[in-house]
Amino acid sequence: MTEPPLALALRPLDALGRSALSIVDALGRFGTFLIQALAATLTPPFKIRAFVDRINFIGYRSLLIILLTGAFTGMVLGLQIYITLSRFGSEAFLGPAVALSIIRELGPVLAALMVTGRAGSALTAEIGIMRITEQIDALTVMALNPMRYLVAPSILAGVVTFPLMTALFDVIGIFGGYLVGVELLGLSQGTYFGEMKTFVDLDDIMLGFWKSISFGIIVTWVCTYKGFHVGHGAEGVARATTQAVVMSSVLILVWDYFFGSVWR
Amino acid sequence: MITVEGLTKSFGRQPVLRQLDLEVPTGSVTVIIGRSGGGKSVFLKHLVGLLHPDAGRVLVDGAEITRLRGRALDAVRRRYGVVFQGGALFDSMTCWDNVAFPLREKLRLRRAEVGKRVETALAQVGLEGVGGKNPAEISGGMRKRVAIARALVTEPEIVFFDEPTTGLDPILVNTIHRLIQGLHRKLGFTAVMVSHEIPEIFEIADTVAMLHEGRIVEVGTPAAIQASANPVVRQFIRGEPGNAEGH
Ligand SMILES: Nc1ncnc2c1ncn2[C@@H]1O[C@H](COP(=O)(O)OP(=O)(O)OP(=O)(O)O)[C@@H](O)[C@H]1O
Ligand SMILES: [Mg+2]
Numbered sequence: 001m002t003e004p005p006l007a008l009a010l011r012p013l014d015a016l017g018r019s020a021l022s023i024v025d026a027l028g029r030f031g032t033f034l035i036q037a038l039a040a041t042l043t044p045p046f047k048i049r050a051f052v053d054r055i056n057f058i059g060y061r062s063l064l065i066i067l068l069t070g071a072f073t074g075m076v077l078g079l080q081i082y083i084t085l086s087r088f089g090s091e092a093f094l095g096p097a098v099a100l101s102i103i104r105e106l107g108p109v110l111a112a113l114m115v116t117g118r119a120g121s122a123l124t125a126e127i128g129i130m131r132i133t134e135q136i137d138a139l140t141v142m143a144l145n146p147m148r149y150l151v152a153p154s155i156l157a158g159v160v161t162f163p164l165m166t167a168l169f170d171v172i173g174i175f176g177g178y179l180v181g182v183e184l185l186g187l188s189q190g191t192y193f194g195e196m197k198t199f200v201d202l203d204d205i206m207l208g209f210w211k212s213i214s215f216g217i218i219v220t221w222v223c224t225y226k227g228f229h230v231g232h233g234a235e236g237v238a239r240a241t242t243q244a245v246v247m248s249s250v251l252i253l254v255w256d257y258f259f260g261s262v263w264r
Numbered sequence: 265m266i267t268v269e270g271l272t273k274s275f276g277r278q279p280v281l282r283q284l285d286l287e288v289p290t291g292s293v294t295v296i297i298g299r300s301g302g303g304k305s306v307f308l309k310h311l312v313g314l315l316h317p318d319a320g321r322v323l324v325d326g327a328e329i330t331r332l333r334g335r336a337l338d339a340v341r342r343r344y345g346v347v348f349q350g351g352a353l354f355d356s357m358t359c360w361d362n363v364a365f366p367l368r369e370k371l372r373l374r375r376a377e378v379g380k381r382v383e384t385a386l387a388q389v390g391l392e393g394v395g396g397k398n399p400a401e402i403s404g405g406m407r408k409r410v411a412i413a414r415a416l417v418t419e420p421e422i423v424f425f426d427e428p429t430t431g432l433d434p435i436l437v438n439t440i441h442r443l444i445q446g447l448h449r450k451l452g453f454t455a456v457m458v459s460h461e462i463p464e465i466f467e468i469a470d471t472v473a474m475l476h477e478g479r480i481v482e483v484g485t486p487a488a489i490q491a492s493a494n495p496v497v498r499q500f501i502r503g504e505p506g507n508a509e510g511h
Contacts, residue, residue: 126356129355130354130355133350133352133355134348134350134352135352135353135354135355137309137314137348137352138346138348138352138353138354140313140314140341141312141313141314141341141344141346142341142344142346142365142366142369142370143338143339143341143342143344143370144369144370
């Protein structure tokens, strides 16, 4: 078959238009998914057991990794910031410098990234497998909304556990900085914590708190969405899992920047 | 009564259902037979509202479920029991909880009542005592029977079976068929069943419908189907390989 030259010339445009449409379509579905999930989250009946189970899945089982990464992040910061500050002779500010970087930035972001890697990927895989083995369809034909059973408890658990994980990360991280700064490098304990009290505001803590809540929503939203819209077979689940982790991580960092620049 | 009119569905360029028409009278057992890959599961998924047709419609007692969404669709589905081809058991729960799930969540029965009904349902499919196991820890045939128990435990008005007995041994095939027959007499549900169990299903079917190349090419009583002059039907029920192989 031969095509008229005009049609041939328009073909790239056609493809461009189609891919633009499919992107808009995907964004639309992504947004609708969150709205439906929030509707299921905010209206009774609530699935308490599923919620408790998700808290365990997302939060409790991430404790160890949060402890480990929190401690080492704090220790690395303690060391590097001490080295930097000592060039200006202002080691006394180690405490607030460590605390502010952790509370405002690293705590929420790293905790969210760690939970994404540990629990977000598992969440996508679990829901993806339920999709390809028709368990989600089974819920649907029982006239039970899968959003209510699978997605809403996860999002709610994300909102609850992410701030708690972040708080834990912050505390452990500050203690890690203390270990290096005070115990190893010989700063006085009074200076480390005293200066911290002077310079860290409630505002800084609230910033970290709201960041962590929004990360909780982002991660559970992306990961459940990817599981719900998984492709075919084991390969589809594998791809969805990877995409969920990559997309969550990128969104965490992008959102972190915008959030931080709007709320100082 | 379930009425299917002109149901048409393609996946990409592959047409699966082409203008399919069928009527399933209330209280009857209709068995769909046809070649593997012929679209029987796709057809059932349209009846339960999991797939949406490109054209045509499905009416359940006058409600056009191919158009319904949300609550209205759920109101119809509440009358359903569905056995998926792969069982579709919840693998995070024990078999017992799987059967109890629709009773707790869909019918919201009390704990004691749930316990009683689950025990009965598991006993009916010959699975007393395996309730505590996870679906991953039991055989394929056992999973199938748990799925049947889960679908029937709510005593639904309309039941869809997608190959409920495939993979079971001959004794179990007859046990399950008898169970379905017995429950059908007791509860009077409408059943649409996809099955490859020829000739066993002729004993429990009121109507047999042959799906071929996206349409129902022949409908009739088991006797009529067995005596059919249609070469496609004759060949299929006798299991003869031949020119129908490549359509
Ligand atoms: N979600 C889907 N996407 C694309 N194609 C599909 C999908 N579901 C089914 N098909 C195609 O539709 C056709 C019919 O499939 P279906 O599962 O209905 O067969 P079947 O009659 O149930 O076969 P069997 O007896 O082996 O279960 C197949 O060719 C299959 O490839
Ligand atoms: Mg099938």
